[in-house]
Amino acid sequence: MKINILTLFPDMFSGFLNESIIKRALEKELIKINVINIRDFTFDKHKQVDDTPFGGGGGMVLKPEPLFRVLEKFKKSKIIYTSPQGKTLTQNLVKDLSKEKEITIIAGHYEGIDERVIEELVDLEISIGDYVLTGGELPAMIITDAISRLIPGVLGNTASYENDSFYNGLLDYPHYTRPAEYNGLKVPEVLLSGHHKNIEIWRKKESIKRTYIRRPDLLEKKLENKEFSKLEIKLLDEIKK
Numbered sequence: 001m002k003i004n005i006l007t008l009f010p011d012m013f014s015g016f017l018n019e020s021i022i023k024r025a026l027e028k029e030l031i032k033i034n035v036i037n038i039r040d041f042t043f044d045k046h047k048q049v050d051d052t053p054f055g056g057g058g059g060m061v062l063k064p065e066p067l068f069r070v071l072e073k074f075k076k077s078k079i080i081y082t083s084p085q086g087k088t089l090t091q092n093l094v095k096d097l098s099k100e101k102e103i104t105i106i107a108g109h110y111e112g113i114d115e116r117v118i119e120e121l122v123d124l125e126i127s128i129g130d131y132v133l134t135g136g137e138l139p140a141m142i143i144t145d146a147i148s149r150l151i152p153g154v155l156g157n158t159a160s161y162e163n164d165s166f167y168n169g170l171l172d173y174p175h176y177t178r179p180a181e182y183n184g185l186k187v188p189e190v191l192l193s194g195h196h197k198n199i200e201i202w203r204k205k206e207s208i209k210r211t212y213i214r215r216p217d218l219l220e221k222k223l224e225n226k227e228f229s230k231l232e233i234k235l236l237d238e239i240k241k
């Protein structure tokens with residue numbers, strides 16, 4: 001999987017690329033991440049990347065020329081634009097994107113980019129949620145992170161995404177580690193029992209209970225898509241009693 005990120009602020013990505021799981025995935029060449037400075041594709045004296053909006057209104061808009069030039073180099077990849085106007089990112093969309101050979105993410109800035117770039121070149125506009133940020137760089141990192149962890153080998157065998165909460169449409173169950181008692185606070189007995197079947201059922205029930213309480217919309221979706229196992233239905237009935 002190759003991910004190109006087009007940005008005006010490449011230095012924002014150094015921490016993201018040089019730490020932890022992404023760093024190791026890059027070293028193992030499981031993924032390739034290419035951060036490109038849009039300004040390198042300006043050829044005028046002032047290296048102008050943005051300009052005032054037609055129709056007035058203040059703020060600046062990214063000019064079409066540098067973006068058309070740089071996107072020419074990546075036209076074989078799926079072109080994504082991060083903006084508040086995009087399709088909201090979900091784990092299912094992340095899963096679909098993780099199957100692409102190469103994607104190019106345009107990190108929007110200022111008031112956005114010239115609409116002609118979106119109309120002509122962007123395949124998919126993505127929003128990471130309904131809130132406003134100073135730029136598209138963090139959304140680009142979030143999309144890259146979420147995709148990368150689904151690439152085989154990126155997550156060591158300890159953490160695997162199969163049990164991801166959103167992977168099965170439920171919220172995660174509670175996690176505990178040593179000590180078994182801290183400040184008089186005990187870890188649920190079942191987790192100390194070594195009884196794997198009971199532990200698995202307890203975790204599944206906790207996931208469903210949490211989802212039922214905190215995100216009933218996710219349960220609705222799972223029910224609509226008929227994605228409930230018999231066990232999950234049984235546990236949900238117990239919870240509702």
Ligand SMILES: NC(=O)c1ccc(NCc2ccccc2N2CCOCC2)nc1
Pocket residue numbers: 082083084107108109110111112113126127128129130131132133134135136139
């Ligand atoms: N939810 C998201 O994915 C998200 C993404 C980007 C983003 N901001 C950069 C941006 C990018 C494109 C268009 C406008 C803007 N903005 C510029 C500043 O003013 C608001 C609009 N904000 C939120």
